[in-house]
Amino acid sequence: xxxxxxxxxxxxxxxxxxxxxxxxxxxxxxxxxxFLVLFTQLFSSFGLLLGGINxxxxxxxxxxxxxxxxxxxxxxxxxVDDIKSGFLTKMLATPASRAS
Numbered sequence: 001x002x003x004x005x006x007x008x009x010x011x012x013x014x015x016x017x018x019x020x021x022x023x024x025x026x027x028x029x030x031x032x033x034x035f036l037v038l039f040t041q042l043f044s045s046f047g048l049l050l051g052g053i054n055x056x057x058x059x060x061x062x063x064x065x066x067x068x069x070x071x072x073x074x075x076x077x078x079x080v081d082d083i084k085s086g087f088l089t090k091m092l093a094t095p096a097s098r099a100s
Contacts (some may be wrong), residue, residue: 006097014078024074032067036060 018024040056082088092098 003097003099009096027070028067028074031070032063035063035066039063 036059039059043055043059079088082091
């Protein structure tokens with residue numbers, strides 16, 4: 001088995017989990033969009049910030065970073081769940097690539 005095929009099957013496993021728990025999809029996709037619309041409309045009266053940067057650009061960068069941290073937290077929580085359920089030890093016994 002190759003790294004690409006093993007990663008694909010792990011991706012399919014997580015997509016099945018996502019379909020079973022759609023609230024994760026909300027936090028992954030819609031929360032950043034809602035924050036972007038909310039904060040840019042709420043603070044649009046600020047105009048330009050001190051460095052001459054538009055607030056929309058400033059907010060977009062912050063929301064992208066927030067989404068990255070949120071995704072990292074969800075991935076770490078998923079690994080902890082796999083360890084607690086015993087799935088990780090079962091995966092280590094298979095011929096799957098460890099990098100996947």
